[in-house]
Amino acid sequence: MAHPSIVILTGAGISAESGLGTFRDEGGLWAQHRIEDVATPEGFARNPQLVVDFYNARRAQAAEATPNAAHAALARLQTEHPGDVMLVTQNVDDLHEKAGSPNVVHMHGALNSALCGACDHRWPAPLQMAVGDVCPACAQPRARPDIVWFGEIPYHMDAIERALSQADIFAAIGTSGNVYPAAGFVQLAAHVGALTVEMNLDPSETVALFEDTRPGKASETVPAWVDSILAN
Incomplete structure (x- = not known):
């Protein structure tokens, strides 16, 4: 396999070492709010100020x-590997981009993007959004964070599934394995014979489905894995 086609999925665990909390962090932003209140369309309809x-x-x-060594290693893989590398993230931060990744597929949206609830136009979000912000395309006061909330369909699924169907290697990094459809990616990749690798601080819900598991901090396991790919 001279230039394997690689699909990488990253989750909250890769950003945790950069100080960004996961769903389950005690005392973190998520712990202070119910998911139903801040991460669903119904929550936004009930209390848009709370959500904003x-x-x-x-x-x-x-x-x-700031990005950590894992983000930097994946950026290096994307820029130096001669084959295809699709980097898919469940994260809504821009740490992959800050690290230099040239192309990041944000399946759950992005904090630095705003979305119009009326016409679906997107534009760069200001640091502080306000309820009733006006869409620059249609002038409706329907701005919302460009985040895929629970009950909504993740972005770019056709492109992701197409890449998985052609993958030689699939790696999941810092993911819990309990949020679908991302938790099912390993099965799609395994079905076409891809080598499947999990790098996680703790075993995910789907760890048994992976051929290769590498426990530990992403900032340590990911650079070592990237080095091995580029060496071959």
Whole structure:
């Protein structure tokens, strides 16, 4: 396999070492709110101010964060590997981009993007969004964070599934394995014979489905894995 086609999925665990909390962090942003209140369309309809304030806080936190060695290693893989490398993230921060990754597929949206609830136009989000912000395309006061909430369909699924169907290697990094459809990617990749690798601090819910598991901090396991890929 001279130039394997690689699909990588990253989750909250890769950003945790950069100081961005996961769903389950005690005392973190998520712990202070119910998911139903801040990460669903119904929550936004009930209390848009709460939701906007929540994502403003997350956006400010992400703006201050810096990428770690795992982000840097994946950027190096994308730029130096002669084969295809699709980097898919469940994260809504921009740490992959800050690290130099040239192309990142944000399946759950992005904090630095705003979305119009009326016409689906997207534009760069200000650091502090406000309820009733006006869409620059249609002038409706329907701006919302460009985040895929629970009950909504993740972005770019056709492209992701197409890449998985042609993958030689699939790696999941820092993911819990309990949020679908991302948790099912390993099965799609394994079905076409791809080598499947999990790099996680703790075993995911789907760890038994992976051929190769590498426990530990992403900042340690990911650079070592990238080195091995590029060496071959």
